[in-house]
Amino acid sequence: MRLFLAIAGFGCAFMAATPLTVSAADHEAGVPLAPSEAAGVWTVESGGRSICTVELGTAKVGAGYGAKASGACGDTLKGTPTAWTSTRDGMSLIDATGQPLIRFNRWSNSLFVSHTSSGVDVQLRRGGKAS
DSSP states (O other), rough: HHHHHHHHHHHHHHHHHEEEEEEHHOOTTOOOOOHHHOEEEEEEEEEEEEEEEEEEEEETTEEEEEEEEESHHHHTTSSEEEEEEETTTTEEETTTTOOOOEEEEEOOSSSSEEEETEEEEEEEEEOOOOO
């Protein structure tokens, strides 16, 4: 019985310590994107393939900051982004009328994910070729 209690106690202690380790590994998950962190080229991916790139800027454009997409993002983003804005837990790409096209939740410094109704996630990853 003592051995069982010792093993159970060790398991509980391990489980209690694990979330601290995981959350300490990436302190950026769920945090709004700041303009200073956004500047540069990001790649839009879906279904395991690159769709297009979006260059995020730091200059104010309307209610957000400038964004310029390369060619064929339309179907994935449901429009052409001209700006981006921070959200509570990530960022959103917006069109010329100020309407949100797609919202991304921040998973890390270089990865944002949008869960779509079709079940196929859209990812925004830092890096890529400028348009």
